[in-house]
Amino acid sequence: MALTDKAFSVLVVSTAENFNSTMAAMLPESRYQPVRYAGSISAAQRAVAQRSYDFVIINTPLSDDPGVRFAIDCSTSGKALVLLLVRNEIHADIYDKVARHGVFTLPKPMSRQAMDTALRWLTTAKTKLQSAEKKSTKMEDKMEEIRLVNKAKWLLISKEGLLEPEAHRTIEKEAMDRCVTKKEIAKEIIDKYN
Numbered sequence: 333m334a335l336t337d338k339a340f341s342v343l344v345v346s347t348a349e350n351f352n353s354t355m356a357a358m359l360p361e362s363r364y365q366p367v368r369y370a371g372s373i374s375a376a377q378r379a380v381a382q383r384s385y386d387f388v389i390i391n392t393p394l395s396d397d398p399g400v401r402f403a404i405d406c407s408t409s410g411k412a413l414v415l416l417l418v419r420n421e422i423h424a425d426i427y428d429k430v431a432r433h434g435v436f437t438l439p440k441p442m443s444r445q446a447m448d449t450a451l452r453w454l455t456t457a458k459t460k461l462q463s464a465e466k467k468s469t470k471m472e473d474k475m476e477e478i479r480l481v482n483k484a485k486w487l488l489i490s491k492e493g494l495l496e497p498e499a500h501r502t503i504e505k506e507a508m509d510r511c512v513t514k515k516e517i518a519k520e521i522i523d524k525y526n
Contacts, residue, residue, distance in 0.1 A: 340458060341384075342367045343412075345376040345399065346391035355389065358447060363455075373397035380406060387454050388412045391440075392419075400429060407434040413454050413461075417442070477515040484518035487525045 342364050344355050352369055359367045368385075370376035373396050380388070388406045392399045399416065407414040407430075414435045418426045423439035430437060438450055481503055488499035503521070507514045 338459070339363055339365045340386040340455060341365065342387045342389065343370060343376060343379050343385040344368070344389045344391070345370045345373065345394065345402075346389075347371050347395050348391055351391050354444065354447075358444070358451065371395070373399055373402045376402060380410065380412070384410055385412045386458055387451075388414045389417070390414065391417045400426060403435045404430055404433045411461075413458055415450055415454060477513070477518070480518040480522065481514050484521035487521055491525050 339361075340363065342359055344352060344359075344367065346352055346355070346369070356367070361367075364387075368379055370379050371394075373394055376388070376390075379385075388403070390399045390403050403414045403416045406412050416426065416430060416435050416437045417440050418437060420439040420441070423437060427437045436450065436454065438446060481500075484503055485496060485499040488494045488502060489496060492499075494502065503514050503517050506517045510517070
């Protein structure tokens with residue numbers, strides 16, 4: 333699957349109508365959907381409470397809040413990648429506050445090309461994170477299977493008097509004979525003796 337084959341959900345938080353119009357043109361539905369707009373931090377908080385987003389783009393300042401705390405909260409509590417746009421004069425200070433929380437920043441004013449580059453970086457980073465999450469989940473599943481099989485083996489050893497290789501072979505053979513996973517057999521053994 334190419335990066336452009338997946339659509340990413342976006343929340344744009346901005347009070348500037350011209351910025352929102354520019355973003356609408358830069359976020360084609362074929363690559364970004366749904367795209368939602370919030371005109372304040374309180375509206376953005378309600379939006380992220382209702383659903384998760386792949387990207388949250390915050391154009392500061394906002395009418396009710398600077399947006400820095402919200403950016404950090406979104407980045408650390410959810411799966412969203414956050415891009416915070418701040419005035420050039422304060423960019424370095426804001427960057428120092430938010431970078432350690434995984435928030436991306438860009439100084440304003442910026443060109444359309446810079447924003448397009450930032451969107452590409454977000455897309456690349458999100459794709460990489462999703463791949464890592466899938467690998468992590470597979471590893472966790474494998475570790476869970478190993479724990480259950482080991483527990484079942486020790487139950488067979490203690491309750492049935494089998495040696496460790498015999499207990500292991502019993503679980504493997506039962507799984508192969510019944511066309512199920514070793515994890516399923518291990519759960520049955522654990523349930524039987526507990």
